[in-house]
Amino acid sequence: MKLYHCKGARSLRPLWTLEEMGLDYELETMPFPPRFLREGYTDINPVGTVPYFVDGETEMTESAGIAQYLVDVYGPTDLALTPGDREYGAWLNWIHRSDATLTFPQTIVLRYTQLEPEERRLKQAADDYTQWFFARLRTVEAALDGHDYLCADRFTVADICVGFSLYLADTLGFKGGFKPNTAAYYERLCARPAFQRSIEL
Template sequence: MTIKPKLWHCYSSRSLRPLWALAEMRLDYDLELLPFPPRMFQPDYLDINPLGTVPFFTDGPVEMTESTGICLYLVEKYGGDLGVPSSHPDYPDYLNWLFHSDATLTFPQTLVLRYSQLEPEERRSVAIVEDYRRWFLARLKRLDQHLLSREYLCAQRFTIADISVAYALYLATGLGLDQFFTPQTKAYAERMCSRPAFLQVEPLGAEQSLFTPQPYPFGMDFDSLPGAKK
């Protein structure tokens, strides 16, 4: 019996990256939908992934927890045209965008989300939210410049680098940060998130979700926001 790849996923979380890649590649896979955060709302998940995070991915004996790493594994193992070979001139750029997507673009947003919506009211912090909002926007400068003359990030075609970076922009949109996007970055995000495979998988898990990021009211009087010092 053939064992299919399996992905554990929460709606709108980083597990959307490999889920989107699986859909684009038209691979046969199993999907387990979880509420967010699963370590709180489905504690038995810790028996599967002690980190309690998503994604969690298996493929036979393979176990993985990093969203961009799973995407890279899929194209390296199963082929198709979503990867870029090491012989291609854009290969270094391809790798850089893959790692940039999470370490540089998604990381500051997780702090915006945590300290504006996930922490208990008394632990929320306008100062942290504003600091990491500015951090994220400053880290968009390279992408803004790169997209002035490109439809895709590398190799003049859609790759998992686009999936990885577009997810970061999707998350930013959910937090209301898209109001600060340059025109080319906003147009790129809209193009990527209009792809049929994305539209197919993006809603998955929404009904099980007990939490969905809400746009943070950037630009308002910070003294009136939750967590502001009085």
């Protein structure tokens, strides 16, 4: 299997999952954005986004989906819950919420504060989506009340997926806005050796 990756990008989710599981994989770390800076990338992945993942005939582009695929296909692993688990629905919800609800508003902030040329930057959009992110982050704070992790009282791929959202928030300078449960949770995630390896690759 091969993962195309950019440092700091959503591809950290499947990379971290691969590292936690100890799977054998090939990694290509590319400059961002790869559709402009990695020659031939759009021939490999016509969408031009990152991550891009290949496992035999399987080709995937969605970071949370790849992470779930890895634990489902290459398990059993404590990183996964199964349909028979009481918190299976919550686990799935966190995996998908991590990108659709928590990462999405931050990408708007990133675009309109850093990636767009100066004349196209939009402070109002960045401010509005910053507030959106923090409003949605309340669900993480509440879920962690009395718990170290989001589901089943153990570290799972849901924590990897949400953990990337917190890592992105940290890189955007939002860490100071984390409430106590979220701040302590993020520190636990950052202390994991597989996370530390992943951010260096």
